[in-house]
Amino acid sequence: MAQDQWSAVDRYITDLLVSPDRALERALIESGAAGLPAISVSPNQGKLLWLLARAQRARTILEIGTLGGYSTIWLARALPADGRLITLESNPHHAEVARTNIARAGLERVVSIRVGKALETLPTLAVEGVGPFDLTFIDADKPSNPEYFEWALRLSHRGSVIVVDNVVRNGAVMDPASTDPNVLGVRRMNDRIAAEPRVSATAIQTVGSKGYDGFAIMIVNDDP
Numbered sequence: 001m002a003q004d005q006w007s008a009v010d011r012y013i014t015d016l017l018v019s020p021d022r023a024l025e026r027a028l029i030e031s032g033a034a035g036l037p038a039i040s041v042s043p044n045q046g047k048l049l050w051l052l053a054r055a056q057r058a059r060t061i062l063e064i065g066t067l068g069g070y071s072t073i074w075l076a077r078a079l080p081a082d083g084r085l086i087t088l089e090s091n092p093h094h095a096e097v098a099r100t101n102i103a104r105a106g107l108e109r110v111v112s113i114r115v116g117k118a119l120e121t122l123p124t125l126a127v128e129g130v131g132p133f134d135l136t137f138i139d140a141d142k143p144s145n146p147e148y149f150e151w152a153l154r155l156s157h158r159g160s161v162i163v164v165d166n167v168v169r170n171g172a173v174m175d176p177a178s179t180d181p182n183v184l185g186v187r188r189m190n191d192r193i194a195a196e197p198r199v200s201a202t203a204i205q206t207v208g209s210k211g212y213d214g215f216a217i218m219i220v221n222d223d224p
């Protein structure tokens with residue numbers, strides 16, 4: 001019952017407030033056809049990412065976890081014409097599907113995909129002097145979330161926003177006895193965030209077409 005209702009309300013909200021976008025719809029269709037898992041942010045969540053990036057007046061965005069580029073397209077659409085988005089993806093097949101979807105959205109000059117494990121490509125970004133980023137969206141493998149948070153912070157400036165997907169995991173995040181590596185990753189990251197004076201953070205539980213989960217959202221208070 002609950003899930004049916006959450007999905008129905010998500011459809012209601014999306015039909016009402018999220019304008020249909022051919023490229024975004026096609027990105028989901030092509031991702032499904034290519035065998036990618038249906039774990040992209042939902043349309044109304046994608047619009048939340050877009051809204052946060054707009055409110056932040058973001059010109060530079062970092063995304064960790066591209067999949068088929070659905071959230072990438074939402075975020076890139078929030079950028080000005082000279083804005084830049086770098087997205088990190090370890091699976092070459094996912095990256096290839098994303099490349100096509102991003103090009104179809106007309107965003108190939110705004111978005112660059114770095115293929116490789118994020119814990120290997122993030123140091124490269126730092127060495128290259130890329131960044132700082134106005135907004136970072138963390139949405140890859142959850143066990144590495146503590147490290148992704150460290151990198152996001154390092155690649156931020158005073159005023160940067162960091163958003164993390166999937167921080168509630170059906171409520172499992174509050175279980176201190178959990179042995180699920182995904183839950184452990186989120187809990188370790190949350191402990192790090194809580195102990196980090198350079199960020200002000202909260203987390204919001206969500207229900208919807210993707211079930212019961214949540215986002216962490218934080219702002220960086222000082223130049224790291």
Ligand code: SAH
Pocket residue numbers: 039040041064065066067068069070071072088089090091094116117118119139140141144
């Ligand atoms: N942000 C996407 C969904 C990302 S799903 C959206 O909402 O549309 C998570 C992605 O992270 C998958 O494509 C997976 O291949 C990728 N991933 C998993 N481990 C990774 C790693 N170590 N480095 C980079 N990407 C990784």
Ligand code: DHB
Pocket residue numbers: 039040041139140165166
């Ligand atoms: C999964 C990953 C995600 O990023 C998400 O939003 C939902 C599910 C997963 O790995 O199951």
Ligand code: MG
Pocket residue numbers: 039040041139165166
């Ligand atoms: Mg996610």
